[in-house]
Amino acid sequence: GFKCGIVGLPNVGKSTLFNALTKTAAAQAENYPFCTIEPNVGDVAIPEPRLKKLAEIAGSAEIIPSRIQFVDIAGLVKGASKGEGLGNQFLANIREVDVVVYVLRCFEDGDITHVEGRVDPVADFETVETELMLADLESLEKRRDNLAKKATGQDKAAKELLPLVDLALAELREGRPARAADVPQGHEKAWKGLQLLTQKPVLFVANVDEGSAATGNDFSERVKACAEKEHAAFVVISARIESEVATLDDDEAAEFLAELGLEEPGLNRLIRTGHELLGLQTYFTAGPKEARAWTIHKGDKAPEAAGVIHTDFEKKFIRAETISFDDYVTFNGEVGAKEAGKQRVEGKEYVVQDGDVMHFRTGG
Numbered sequence: 001g002f003k004c005g006i007v008g009l010p011n012v013g014k015s016t017l018f019n020a021l022t023k024t025a026a027a028q029a030e031n032y033p034f035c036t037i038e039p040n041v042g043d044v045a046i047p048e049p050r051l052k053k054l055a056e057i058a059g060s061a062e063i064i065p066s067r068i069q070f071v072d073i074a075g076l077v078k079g080a081s082k083g084e085g086l087g088n089q090f091l092a093n094i095r096e097v098d099v100v101v102y103v104l105r106c107f108e109d110g111d112i113t114h115v116e117g118r119v120d121p122v123a124d125f126e127t128v129e130t131e132l133m134l135a136d137l138e139s140l141e142k143r144r145d146n147l148a149k150k151a152t153g154q155d156k157a158a159k160e161l162l163p164l165v166d167l168a169l170a171e172l173r174e175g176r177p178a179r180a181a182d183v184p185q186g187h188e189k190a191w192k193g194l195q196l197l198t199q200k201p202v203l204f205v206a207n208v209d210e211g212s213a214a215t216g217n218d219f220s221e222r223v224k225a226c227a228e229k230e231h232a233a234f235v236v237i238s239a240r241i242e243s244e245v246a247t248l249d250d251d252e253a254a255e256f257l258a259e260l261g262l263e264e265p266g267l268n269r270l271i272r273t274g275h276e277l278l279g280l281q282t283y284f285t286a287g288p289k290e291a292r293a294w295t296i297h298k299g300d301k302a303p304e305a306a307g308v309i310h311t312d313f314e315k316k317f318i319r320a321e322t323i324s325f326d327d328y329v330t331f332n333g334e335v336g337a338k339e340a341g342k343q344r345v346e347g348k349e350y351v352v353q354d355g356d357v358m359h360f361r362t363g364g
């Protein structure tokens, strides 16, 4: 599965946010079996309103959303890149995630100490990211000599990697994260293979006070401007509110959120934004047994999409019968859509579109 790692300085609201996520996941666990939760890993359903609609039309007995994991990565202190505190473990944990979620403190509270003695979310971001950049620098510098030797010989992989390592080093030495680099076309895969901490897509969570959840505040505005500069995604959340919402049932939650001027839990926005940042999208299968969402990469073709259900489906793919979500709803399901000529028969080269409702035909 895909993982989002939650990072930030101490006392910014990470645990509060993470606990809200796991409470939500625990509430979901009743409906969705097989959801395991480790102490610092929350496995949550991706909120997908279209699924309910599909299930109504198809008369599905069960709704099965796709899922994404959140990992609470505690232990960052200044000097983490030097192995101070839990530094090494912290960095190792980040290496394993697909998206880095920065929780940034955008609330004032005299009772809650800020480790730097002031509320400054942009400076906090820079403090954490500096540690990641230093760790990347060190790991690249360690690798470079050996790689340069190999690249003078016949080692094709080394010949491809060396300029990419130099590209990353150049960025980092300028004080920029690796994700800022302009990667030459065709080398994206090797680039990703460098496995740098600052290559990963970044999402900023501006954790605001309860009163600013709907509007944001001056601090979150600064985070927003920083997010634009950093090509990071951005979500305003009040972790305190989220932890309360997570304990309410659906009706109570809706009422509570409406009072605060919110349409939906901030966690839903957070989860969806993480999903989008990963370049992921959703297609559906729908029948009497279940209505189900499946996660694929944007640009995946029909056989790859089938492979998410079962690896055999990819190998034995023949064709996909496809109805767009809108047509499925407009014509009240598969039969109606088919009669209206809205069911398409697609082959191996079909690029699956977000919201496609699909049937795969496979052969021996």
Ligand code: GDP
Pocket: 008, 009, 010, 011, 012, 013, 014, 015, 016, 017, 107, 108, 109, 112, 207, 208, 209, 210, 238, 239, 240, 241
């Ligand atoms: P962590 O160290 O980053 O995991 O931070 P915690 O989640 O433990 O939060 C530190 C303290 O800040 C706790 O006492 C939280 O209740 C409090 N806190 C978290 N979010 C908010 C918020 O939005 N407003 C206020 N006033 N306090 C918050």
